[in-house]
Amino acid sequence: MSENVSNFFPGARDFQINHPTFIHVSPSSDAATLPFPDSYAGQKLKKALVEGLEFIPLAKECMQDTRVAILSDVDTRIGDNEDTNLIWIKGFPGVGKSALASTIVSRLRGQGQLLSYFVFDRAKPTITTTRALWRCVAWDLACLYPAMGPYILKRIDDKTLDINTPNIGSLFTSLIIEPLLGLDGDGSTGVQPHQPVVVVVDAADECGGLEGARSDDRKALLKTLEQWHSELPKNFKVVVTSREEDDIKRRISPISTHIHISITTDEASSDIRKYLEDRLGDIASAYSELPVGWAHETANYLARRAAGVFIWATTIANFIEAGEPQSQLEDIDTGLWLGGEEGSLYVLYANVLKISFKNLRGKQAEAFKTVVGAVIFAQRPFHNSEFTTISPVVTGSMLEYIRNGLRSVIDQGATLRFVHQSFVDFLLSPECPGAFAIREPEQQHQLSSLCLITMSKQLRFNICGLETSSLKNADVSNIETKVKAGIPSLLSYASCFVADHLRHTAFNERLMDGLRVVFKEKLLYWLETMSLLKEMNKAVPILRTVVDWISARDGDLTEFIRDALRFVTAFTIPIIQSAPHIYLSALPFAPEQSLIAKYFLPRFPRLLTLTKGKPSHWSPCVFVSEPSVKSEISAITFSRDEKLFASGSWDGTICIWDSETGIQVQGPFTPSVLDRPSVTGLDFSPNGTHVVATYRYQGPVVWDIEGGKECFCLEHLRERRGAAPPNSKGWEVILSAVYSKDGNTIFSRSHYSVNGDSFHELYDQNRRCRVQLWDAGTGTLAHVLLDVSIPKGGSMPPADDHELLSLDAHFLASVTNENGGFGVLLKVWDLTDRPPRCVIEWQDNDVCLLHHPLAFSADGSFLLVATRKPEHAPIAHIWRVETCTLVGPAITLGPGIDLGSCRVLYSCGYNSLAIGVHGNTSTMLFDVTTGEVVYRGKEPAFIYSCSPSRHGRRIVLGYNDGTIRMWDYQCHTQVVPVTDYTTDNRPNIPKRSVSVFSPCSKMLAMNYGNEIKLRNTATGEAINPSHPIRTESDMLAFCGDGRYIASLTSRSRARDRVSVIDIWDANTGLNHRRLVVPHPRGGSAFPGPLFLSSSNNQLGIGAMILDV
Template sequence: MTSTTSNIQFGDAVSSVQANNINGDVHIGRHENTLDRLPCAEDAPFNSYARQHEHGCLSDTRVDLLQEIHSWADGQDERCIFWLSGLAGTGKSTVARTVAHSYYTNQRLAASFFFSRGGGDVSHAGMFVTSIAVQLADNVPASRCHIRDAIAERSGIARQSFRDQWHHLILYPLSKLREATSYILVVDALDECDKRQQYPNHRAAASRVRLCVLLTSRPEVPIRHGFGQMADSKHKDVVLHRLSPLVVDHDIGIFLEHWLRIIAKDCYYEDCWPGAETIKQLVQSVCGLFIWAATAFRFIQEGGQFAKNRLRIVLKDSAVTDNSSEDSTSSEDSGTYNQREILPEKQLDSIYLTVLKRPVRQYTKYERKKWYTLMKEILGAIVLLYSPLSATSLSRLLLRSIEEVYRTLHELHSILDVPQHSTYHIRLHHPSFRDFLLNKDRCRDTNLWVDERQAHTALADKCIQLLSSLLKQDICGIGNFGARAAKMERKQLEHCILPEMHDIQLRDNDKHYLHWLEALSWMGKVSKGIFAISSLESIALDGDCPDLYAFIHDMKRFALYSRLPIELAPLQVYSSALVFTPMNSIVKKHFADQLTQWIKNNEWSAYLQTLEGHDNSIFSLVFSRDSTRLASVSNYKKAKIWDVRSGKCLQTFRVYNDLVAFSHDLTRLASVLQDNTIMIWDTSSGACLHTLGGHGNVSSIAFSHDSMQLASASRDGTIEIWDASSCVCLHRSEIYNNDFIVKAFSHDLMHLALVSNSTSVIKVWDASSGTCLQTLNSDCKYVFSIAFSQNFAWLASALRSNTVKIWDISSGACLHTLNGPNADAISVAFSHNSMRLASASASDDRVIKIWDTSNGACLQTYKGHSRAIKSVAFSYNSMQIASASRDKTIKIWDTSGSACLWKHEDHKDNVSSMTFLQDPMQHILDTTHCRCVRFDFVDSRTKRYASHPLVTLHSLTWTARGLSNNTIEIQDKKSNACLKTLKGHRDSIQELVLSHDSTRLASTSKDNTVKIWDISSGTCLQTLEHDDSDISEVFLFNNSTLLVSTLVDSTTSIWDTKSGTRLQILKTCSLFFLPRILDLLYPEGTLTQKTTHCSINIAADHTWITRHDEEWLWLPAEHRPGHFVI
């Protein structure tokens, strides 16, 4: 095959598969093999241990087909994908194994992935890319170092989108190979991949190396549709059940002759047994299905010395099926179609019925009834469970003896792989048996047919009993609340989570909810659990069960809010998750006996969850029309699509600059290149759909709310409206001059709002006619944001003057002036029904407010971001709002309630320092914007005082203020007269701390010194040098005889203020909860005695409270401390 650069478009072929991301970062140790840290499906390769008994094609069979595949892979065919489709049982997997083995032998197999429904990790695409990467490193050694580099550079690669994994772990390493060669990737049984959704398209150039993909599947509609979206020049298709019947019958004849000859030899039959005529009868019964031939062979072989009798049974039963099929199809016009499509399925059903009925032929009526009950229970579990189980595990689950399991399956080895070792997994020989057993129309004997719904219910009951006996707190016996899930072997837990949660009755399982979440976290399946809870919530809502709905809804809130710590460290479900859950939470009340009594909010706040993953400030948000997904764009060329229900990042895109727009169905993304070309991309495949040119200096782009049109505006005053599907320009006009810029388009793109760069004017234009409809005077020279209401009746503007205005577009009147934020309002957004307006502040206020558009009343206030908010967006159903911030996070808020997130809060700016007054029930806080507040704990009254941002007060009769000239000024509070000026620091003052008796003042400076001053005389009593380390915090103790300072490197020093001597250096994380220091302050012996117990500290990054040097309690972002007082 050619070695020139070509596009690898594997994602096009598998657009029907869901790429489930693996939860958990890849932690890389200093000496460990980074490849060992990639999650890998062990049963995926063609030569895995579980597949060792699966055979390839016999010699002289599939000759033409295999030659065609080899010619495609080895020749000059530019089609990168070979799609081999066929009905169940036509031999697709056998061909795939044969091809994989051939290229593996020739060292040209990149990797193989054999999907299997009910096969655990190989039943979904969650480990698809990472498994291929691990195999690629082994099969193509030259790629190993490049794959390791990709893992080292991106520790969280296993949790990233399928697109990013494919690019960094597969395409990039292949593109770095020097040899000009081609490799083949074999993907079998794509139709058996669970929960299929649209698969990303991985269109990328791989220089010098070509990756050929052999893909097999049944011809299911979603997969056919995926190929239908691709150009014929990109894929080659072969349909197995459309091959010449003569060729197929010839191959099956060779197959039967080979295996029946083995039976004849084992049973000492004559060499000519069973004879050409019998082989011919069997071939006629096969109807092109190799799985029929294989099942019949195994059934005959199991007969041992009675193999001849088994053969007669097969011939007799197949003859009956032939006759019934001919009768049923004789009146059909499409007889050929029925013979090719319907008869094979009937023949397959017949052989399965023959195998299943064989054990009961000699049983009494009582014995037969008992056997049928046991058989349906065991087979039902085997075909329905998410992952295969061993005989031992199956017996535990079903509460049956292992002897009962083996006796029931003893004569079913022709349809089941039953290992002799009781700890090895029992597997189906072929997935068609599952389809047969669960279909009442195919499995015509009601004694054998498994009712899927009833079987699931029975399994759920069994699982509940098993869970009750197995699940408990700290199931692994770790004993460390900070133990990471990513470092834990998960296989030992898989037997605990057998059913889907849909099947579990919560009235019996609610006591194990936390245990269940812990187990899910160890296995990296928290997102899957949240999906299951959401499904249960919908069922409970439709079922008119208010109590059950309330409990499940609270379960979802609990899991969403605490998803980050639970995924990180599973035992945090009993620590951080419960501690920071509101006191009135149903989950918290239910598990009150497991909760340490912490004081927290009584009710759930409006805050739902935080989405993290961007590495820079986020400036744009778009909800999908179904309100389940959210698109975000950050600075420095990155966009993401999130699943709002689970908090999972579905896709990540690279964009060229900040001019990016998502369609509201999130199927397309428009971005502007440096040359002002507009590119429209398919978000599912990554393919460039259209390129739009002609603009000069594009300033704004937007999709209409129905996603049917795209508008673009340039600084030369040109507006163009495009059809988003065909990208035909529908309208073009020049309607404004360079003094104006476009701030917003209406939802139908027919109107736009312009803002002048030099005046306070806002103009509303009709895009089609070029007419100015309205001129609004905002009284502010800078307008941050503009939003149109859905009905185009109103316009909202966010102004630098700390106000938001709502305008009537038709009259030009200002309906409401909202003086909400105490900082610039940078973003506004209307709800879809136009009844509410959201506004977000730009600076350190970090407040989101929800307004009633009819009367201007503030309905709700949200706060939780640590930095300025850049964008807000309502969900289409108006039930949620998303906020994006410079803190690199997105927060999702519930707008349906009216709970206030922050209580007893009177500050409008950051708190920069604080101290206690001598009255223990009062303290003073200093904020960053010249306000000082005295707070009374008893009656919650506050008093405000003007101050410099660096001031910390202790007495209300005077003020200490750090000035810009590196001096400290003591002022009389009443007269503002300067009492003293303290000089000595060589750089700016950072913090001032007063002693409790008001006689000493400690000051820290950027010159890395702490000075201790006598307030009455203004004398510098002591200068404490801190080398080259920045000082974080200082405190005075013991009547100012001791000073404790912490540095940014987490070093804590204790000083004698009289002598200036450093008494001790401690390696700790913070002064918060520092018993070790308190021991030194109040010692039984000397100050320098060594303490024997470990402290409780806060980690340097303020994310954990540590206990005995172990991470103990994870702190949510909104509860992480900024300053401390001891």
């Protein structure tokens, strides 16, 4: 060929053509010239961002020549690049905000200024979400400015951006902030917009559904709007419409320009008159016998009654249209309501319902509440067939009857949906007549029951009939068709939303029965369903909700579901990718002692079996979390409900994490003072909305978690090191701060020096400690609660960690060195007394203090004091602070532990305690009762901070390499209950402990002082707390059937030694028989092994056989 082949195939690369013969080459459009949305990259990005999302259509636009002044005002504010970039259109329910939003979108589109729009719908809280909003905006951004598409797609492909992350702030930054800043900034995208770029968000008050301001999604929306305002240039505008609700007003009002839709203006009345005249004119055109001018006269009359409320006018027009116009108007006009307040929606709604549903009672009333309740509380709209499944009274004809009666307040589409949220508000309000009033508890219970019954009946193995287990879900041919056929819409709904209804439902034993079936017997079938529905991200939150709901009512089911949580988090990836691999990969590799494995493996005997290397328990490390910017984790703490934890870093940043998955959900929060040193302490407010952070030598700061903002720094603290106490020339440093139990007060612990001339002189021997109370809402100082001197410690200066506030600031513990560094003085004050009272004062002159010498248990019930003697291993003393008593003898921690370790107390119930010693390279757990090491493990890095759970042996640890690990030692330790120890009443702890298993291995008997305790070997729980066996014992033996237990005690009697043998009923604790056996002359104090037979009532002791 004389011509270069590339001329025939422009843009092609890396090809080889041998012996070509070209007959004809037809030109085609170059792929590079395709619009980005139609290109391969565009379709790939569209699939990632908006596939599966459902969008609510805009409302009808305003009629022509209406709302002229407001629309002109909006145009002016959009074009003003000197003012704020957030425009808030607010007004009462029903004044026409959504119609305005629709009209604004249309006008912006015509002017080329529209970037995107989004409509929230309270009836679809799981569909119209903040995540969906910003994913929609990101796609429209890529379509409007094609240079943005490859940037966002690259972030998704290289996995630096997770579309499904629960951290909405991070998603918003990656999808919106960074691309838009690149668009406006350095020109790297090749695009420079020269006019406003506008996003319209309608009905922001409906974000979060009925939970409203309590919803995490609503909080995330407001936070991202604040980010938009603070981080984007002023030509990037957001127009938001909403009611003026408290949380929106608090967060949006200070950063936006407001447009209030008034109902009292002449323009509002004129616009409603035009609307009514148009609607009534259309109605009148179908009736030739109506009086001339009827539409005009009726419109003038009703416009006056509407009082500027558009939805009032819409509802009454719909009602008139539903029947013969004049009679409909007469019915509603003669109602008692019309003499009431003009424009009253609630009165209008009440009269519409009374006229439409005359004499509503019996099955009709039950069906009405069932259907309307489902419309209000369902997480997505129900189909007709789903309504009829809820209750047998809701038949097809009954549903049609209800729809006909609600014609004036519902959409006319196939989905039963109310036109306006104000009608829902009316139905839930006390002003709604009893026959129509909807009560949430009843409806939530009905929906919970519907979900559990549906799942119990329909969940099954291989629910979609997959022919092979070797393919990923995505690779199965016609997978969408198979899923739609195998998982009916109601089962899909129930599987995804059962927890949303359960959390609003009171405990009920019938529901518990349903939970046992679904989340135990059919757990794996449910996981199958969630995998095929691509909803596995909801599995962990659902299981957590179920655990919370059944808490303390069924211990076995609770532990099973907790094990299921470990199963899901451990095998998330294979479960997401392939439903069959729940059985092929996840189940066979579950640990032997996993409750999931024990329950399900026998049901699938043909599965792969591991012969070697299978762990017996779940790894104690639940997850590893890594902040985006690594710095030493200098502080860490759980929230009160332990669903979250907060971490503080050496660089001063704070992050909020999900405690079940380790995913970052908020932050990082960066202090406004850039040189603020490391975070040294953190504490959540009881409601979980705020965190008080203590910074090294600079005052505590209260953070708003939802907004990611500093609320205030406690007063009397300066932005330099130290602050003078009131009326003093000295210095003060607040070392820690915690919230009170009610969250209204913050307790701070500080050191100060009255006479110090510089900050460093705080470390002289004259400093004092005080506890101050601050108003948690304003940060103002209330008063000084406690002010005590810190005794001189010989050659050792007092340390920051020698005092400690307990949970909720109930107690303050303080330890000091005495007598030249040796000798320890402990004092504990009860801060709930006024004035605070010292309830514990204890001194030991033979020991000295360690680093981090104090630790309260997470529930605040116990206090650990760590000391040591010269050249000896550390010693732990445990106090029960409520009774001011020592718990057992001191425990030796060692040998070989790091003296600088973190020491914590794990509460495993009221009477079960373990001490955790978390060192530089290893962790050791000690049984507080026996002093034995019950767990030993290696640490991957140096531990900087720790926070134990209030329940069980979970702990979150922060490391010097910037990682965070959640550990769970529950499966790896069993501890013995503690006993109070005082100088006047010491328990008689034998030097030699005796224990024996029952023949069936389900029970363990052990002597403890003058008592025999029986324990369940599976759970470690005491079996006989209500019928204790009171006796000393040197030997124990069960009979063959476990019904009786024999104890032997050697005693001196005159010149002889005897063995006293008691036979006890293990079920009642009653003494069945007592035998006294003399020892042979010169014989052993203990004659030999003890055997008890249940078959022939004989007991063997050494070589002796006795009848019992």
